[in-house]
Amino acid sequence: MKFSRKNRKGSSPFMLTFQRLCHNRVAVIGMIITLLLVLIAIFAEYIMPYPYDKADFMATFAKPSREHLFGTDDLGRDILSRLIYGSRYSLQIGIFSVSGAMVGGIVLGSIAGYFGGWVDNLIMRCLDIFQAIPGMVLSIAVSAVLGPGFGNCIIALTISMIPSFSRMMRASILNVRKMEYLEAASSINCSSFRIIWRHVLPNSLSPLIVQATMSVAAAILIAAGLSFIGLGVQPPDPEWGAMLSSGRAYIRDYPHLVLFPGITIMIAVLSLNMFGDGLRDALDPKLKD
Amino acid sequence: MYRYILKRLLLMIPVLIGVTILIFTIMYFTPGDPATQILGSNATLEQLEAKRQELGLNDSYFVRLGRYMKDVFLHFDFGNSYINGRSVSKDIFSRYPQTFIIAFFSIAFALLIGIPLGVIAATNQNKLGDHVAMLISLIGVSMPNFWVGLMLVIWFALELKWLPATGIGAPRYYVLPCAACALNGIASIARQTRSGMLEVIRADYIVTARSKGQTENKVIYRHALCNALIPVVTSAAGAFGSLLGGALVIETVFAIPGLGTYMVSAINNRDYPAIQGSVFFVALTFSIIMLLVDLLYAFIDPRIKAQYQGNARIKV
Amino acid sequence: MDKNIKQNNTEDILLSVKNLTVQYTAGGSVIHAVNDVSFDLKKGTTLGLVGETGAGKTTIARAIMRVLPDPPARIMGGEIFLDGEDLLKISEKEMRKIRGNKISMIFQDPMTALNPIFTIGNQIEEVIKLHNEHLSRREIVQKAVEILEMVGIVRDRYHEYPHQFSGGMKQRVIIAMALACNPSLLLADEPTTALDVTIQAQVLDMMTRLKEQYRTSMIMITHDMGIVAEVCDSVAVVYAGEIVEIADKEELFDHPVHPYTVGLFDCIPDIHRKTDMLYTIPGSPPDPSDLPEGCHFSPRCKYASDLCRSRGIPMKEVRPGHFCRCLHCDERLEMVPSRSQICQDDPDTADQERGKNGCDC
Numbered sequence: 001m002k003f004s005r006k007n008r009k010g011s012s013p014f015m016l017t018f019q020r021l022c023h024n025r026v027a028v029i030g031m032i033i034t035l036l037l038v039l040i041a042i043f044a045e046y047i048m049p050y051p052y053d054k055a056d057f058m059a060t061f062a063k064p065s066r067e068h069l070f071g072t073d074d075l076g077r078d079i080l081s082r083l084i085y086g087s088r089y090s091l092q093i094g095i096f097s098v099s100g101a102m103v104g105g106i107v108l109g110s111i112a113g114y115f116g117g118w119v120d121n122l123i124m125r126c127l128d129i130f131q132a133i134p135g136m137v138l139s140i141a142v143s144a145v146l147g148p149g150f151g152n153c154i155i156a157l158t159i160s161m162i163p164s165f166s167r168m169m170r171a172s173i174l175n176v177r178k179m180e181y182l183e184a185a186s187s188i189n190c191s192s193f194r195i196i197w198r199h200v201l202p203n204s205l206s207p208l209i210v211q212a213t214m215s216v217a218a219a220i221l222i223a224a225g226l227s228f229i230g231l232g233v234q235p236p237d238p239e240w241g242a243m244l245s246s247g248r249a250y251i252r253d254y255p256h257l258v259l260f261p262g263i264t265i266m267i268a269v270l271s272l273n274m275f276g277d278g279l280r281d282a283l284d285p286k287l288k289d
Numbered sequence: 290m291y292r293y294i295l296k297r298l299l300l301m302i303p304v305l306i307g308v309t310i311l312i313f314t315i316m317y318f319t320p321g322d323p324a325t326q327i328l329g330s331n332a333t334l335e336q337l338e339a340k341r342q343e344l345g346l347n348d349s350y351f352v353r354l355g356r357y358m359k360d361v362f363l364h365f366d367f368g369n370s371y372i373n374g375r376s377v378s379k380d381i382f383s384r385y386p387q388t389f390i391i392a393f394f395s396i397a398f399a400l401l402i403g404i405p406l407g408v409i410a411a412t413n414q415n416k417l418g419d420h421v422a423m424l425i426s427l428i429g430v431s432m433p434n435f436w437v438g439l440m441l442v443i444w445f446a447l448e449l450k451w452l453p454a455t456g457i458g459a460p461r462y463y464v465l466p467c468a469a470c471a472l473n474g475i476a477s478i479a480r481q482t483r484s485g486m487l488e489v490i491r492a493d494y495i496v497t498a499r500s501k502g503q504t505e506n507k508v509i510y511r512h513a514l515c516n517a518l519i520p521v522v523t524s525a526a527g528a529f530g531s532l533l534g535g536a537l538v539i540e541t542v543f544a545i546p547g548l549g550t551y552m553v554s555a556i557n558n559r560d561y562p563a564i565q566g567s568v569f570f571v572a573l574t575f576s577i578i579m580l581l582v583d584l585l586y587a588f589i590d591p592r593i594k595a596q597y598q599g600n601a602r603i604k605v
Numbered sequence: 606m607d608k609n610i611k612q613n614n615t616e617d618i619l620l621s622v623k624n625l626t627v628q629y630t631a632g633g634s635v636i637h638a639v640n641d642v643s644f645d646l647k648k649g650t651t652l653g654l655v656g657e658t659g660a661g662k663t664t665i666a667r668a669i670m671r672v673l674p675d676p677p678a679r680i681m682g683g684e685i686f687l688d689g690e691d692l693l694k695i696s697e698k699e700m701r702k703i704r705g706n707k708i709s710m711i712f713q714d715p716m717t718a719l720n721p722i723f724t725i726g727n728q729i730e731e732v733i734k735l736h737n738e739h740l741s742r743r744e745i746v747q748k749a750v751e752i753l754e755m756v757g758i759v760r761d762r763y764h765e766y767p768h769q770f771s772g773g774m775k776q777r778v779i780i781a782m783a784l785a786c787n788p789s790l791l792l793a794d795e796p797t798t799a800l801d802v803t804i805q806a807q808v809l810d811m812m813t814r815l816k817e818q819y820r821t822s823m824i825m826i827t828h829d830m831g832i833v834a835e836v837c838d839s840v841a842v843v844y845a846g847e848i849v850e851i852a853d854k855e856e857l858f859d860h861p862v863h864p865y866t867v868g869l870f871d872c873i874p875d876i877h878r879k880t881d882m883l884y885t886i887p888g889s890p891p892d893p894s895d896l897p898e899g900c901h902f903s904p905r906c907k908y909a910s911d912l913c914r915s916r917g918i919p920m921k922e923v924r925p926g927h928f929c930r931c932l933h934c935d936e937r938l939e940m941v942p943s944r945s946q947i948c949q950d951d952p953d954t955a956d957q958e959r960g961k962n963g964c965d966c
Contacts, residue, residue: 491674502702502703
């Protein structure tokens with residue numbers, strides 16, 4: 001659809017998608033918040049009002065006030081500063097694990113979809129096995145083996161997300177494989193790799209991009225869950241899930257210790273989902289009405 | 290139909306075998322010596338060696354895998370815990386019902402509330418109700434469910450003191466965990482139902498149904514919803530998976546002695562038989578859910594059903 | 606406005622549409638889909654609605670059925686009398702009793718008009734059950750089987766699903782569904798467009814036969830002059846949501862007056878004449894959200910004068926029972942030579958032409 005409109009008004013499919021995206025208020029809000037979060041993560045050192053790890057034993061469990069907007073935790077560390085610095089962990093986990101899963105998924109899915117036959121069968125059956133374990137549990141199992149920590153958390157998430165990306169890639173390859181331009185490409189003796197890289201991949205990109213955006217959101221949620229049960233990033237690192245986990249002990253008297261990290265996770269995931277929803281509608285306008 | 294059920298049941302076996310091999314292999318390559326774990330660091334080398342011999346740890350990978358598979362599939366035995374020596378399968382059996390109850394009710398609520406919510410949003414497309422329902426759903430899928438659990442504890446258990454905060458026992462102990470777990474599911478099912486309905490609601494056969502003189506309710510719930518549910522059912526399987534995973538985390542919040550807390554403590558203690566056993570059980574549960582979803586799928590969509598019925602034409 | 610349309614012996618008239626106006630609102634712009642359409646349909650006769658894709662024919666039919674999606678579509682005004690009762694005034698509940706019972710509809714695309722998850726027997730039963738509450742389950746099935754056999758589908762296939770049927774068979778099922786309650790008015794929305802040429806004639810013959818048998822009146826929506834020649838008694842030519850010319854079939858085929866109608870006839874290729882290029886009406890149909898001033902056809906009309914572009918054109922009776930919406934109709938009536946009737950003179954040619962080219966100019 002979007003390619004057929006390419007020549008109208010001389011704008012590229014990318015620009016058309018972008019224009020449609022900008023007309024969607026919800027998506028724009030999501031995009032702005034996401035961008036803000038990325039900026040906050042990049043410039044965390046300059047934004048945080050206090051060093052994230054500076055303990056102040058005179059002011060433990062301070063309620064939200066002007067000095068400490070979100071209050072302080074059990075060691076008197078400023079929660080706002082920790083949340084700001086923690087955005088680095090969550091966003092990095094989300095982005096790196098999804099990029100990893102995307103690369104893995106594209107490779108596996110392309111091989112399965114393009115070559116078909118027993119290769120396809122073998123890969124898909126292996127993925128079946130991985131998908132018989134829910135993502136959360138697979139991540140738990142993998143981090144059980146690798147041990148807790150930031151890098152291991154990324155690896156665990158990557159492994160648990162590869163199957164869905166592969167399936168998606170395979171499905172879109174099966175879709176485009178029927179198209180005639182592929183026959184044309186192979187009739188002029190294009191190599192398989194070149195056909196996938198130059199012809200198939202660009203045409204299966206849009207569902208992949210939407211899936212990636214949504215997966216970053218899902219990865220942040222799962223990472224928070226892992227840290228919460230003590231398998232992801234470990235305290236005292238200010239990862240959001242880890243903050244929830246350590247704040248949980250004081251929930252009876254100091255609920256602000258768990259309130260603000262949770263809201264932060266929610267806003268990050270929400271904005272990514274809003275952006276992803278809008279992106280899907282913009283890339284596939286027929287779903288809108 | 291029976292052929293289809295049979296075929297799907299048979300397909301489950303290689304997947305479960307694969308899962309078993311996968312978990313075993315992951316755990317096999319994990320660093321650490323179980324013998325030291327069991328006997329503690331004070332044990333002598335002879336004692337450790339004897340223990341290794343007893344557990345068969347000195348055998349090759351394939352011998353151990355074969356033995357493990359035999360135990361699992363012939364005797365349903367996952368070995369004994371390294372920590373307390375109890376049978377893993379017995380431990381899991383005693384904890385499984387708690388997890389099952391939470392997962393079952395969460396899925397049930399997700400469907401019972403999510404589907405009507407999605408239908409209402411779709412039939413009021415672009416009106417206020419739709420926007421509000423969809424905004425709430427979007428927020429719903431964006432909240433970590435263990436955090437929702439914590440918030441529910443703060444509000445309903447600590448502030449209002451209506452419901453117990455932790456533990457297990459009477460049905461009211463299950464209310465908060467199920468609610469926390471179901472919320473994500475409700476929101477995601479509602480979103481999927483809405484987009485499924487929007488695809489279907491403009492279809493020609495809906496106009497056909499209306500021009501027969503059918504009531505609007507019947508048009509929506511009989512003609513449109515059944516068709517809209519076909520894609521919903523497919524993606525609902527994924528939602529159930531994350532619900533099941535979520536139920537395991539939720540147990541930690543409410544200190545429920547279920548599979549989730551069992552798995553977490555097993556991981557913290559590096560109790561491999563227990564980890565393997567619990568992952569296997571989760572995979573088994575999830576496979577059964579997927580099987581039910583597929584059956585439902587075939588039940589709704591005659592095009593799938595027809596493939597397995599042959600072309601027997603039924604006489605009037 | 607068009608009050609002067611012939612109103613002789615009103616009791617003969619089954620359906621009377623007066624000044625029907627339908628608009629769609631899409632993204633801030635208003636689409637004038639149907640503008641001030643009026644026509645009468647006598648009992649037992651067939652009216653053909655002819656026009657290009659997007660001219661508003663289907664919207665007229667759906668407005669009569671009151672199954673337009675609201676929003677975005679909205680009936681802005683007009684009256685639709687069925688047996689003297691204004692369908693636009695009665696409640697939705699009363700309308701439901703009429704739909705499928707007194708008026709029924711045959712759809713353009715049989716592939717999508719049947720619900721894929723119910724058996725065809727089930728779908729026919731549904732309409733019978735809705736309008737015959739006194740019938741027992743057994744009687745309903747009995748009736749459904751009968752009607753299926755009437756459209757030539759054996760009872761063995763009663764429990765099959767739409768995906769097990771071919772396009773032509775599906776259209777038969779839809780026709781069976783439409784006729785199940787013996788309606789007095791049948792709206793056929795391009796019933797053969799989506800079918801293979803070989804099946805088209807079969808379905809059309811069957812429809813005509815059943816229509817005679819049940820003494821049903823029919824509105825046949827089509828863009829195919831061949832079909833009009835075969836099944837219709839009178840013809841209304843629709844352009845940009847307006848009826849531009851309406852007359853008995855013979856009259857219209859013999860003396861087409863409106864330049865658009867003439868253009869439609871010229872689009873039909875003549876097998877006896879050798880031409881290099883098929884005739885097309887220059888230009889394209891106007892954007893319904895931005896209709897040209899005055900006569901909507903004026904931008905494509907070679908006879909258009911400044912007066913044509915300045916104001917709305919009234920309907921005018923050019924010959925008895927022959928109405929045309931053209932300022933120049935009188936002079937054109939003399940100018941346009943009488944056409945030979947393509948259907949009566951040479952039915953074979955008409956058939957071939959229809960098969961070869963649907964005249965979707």
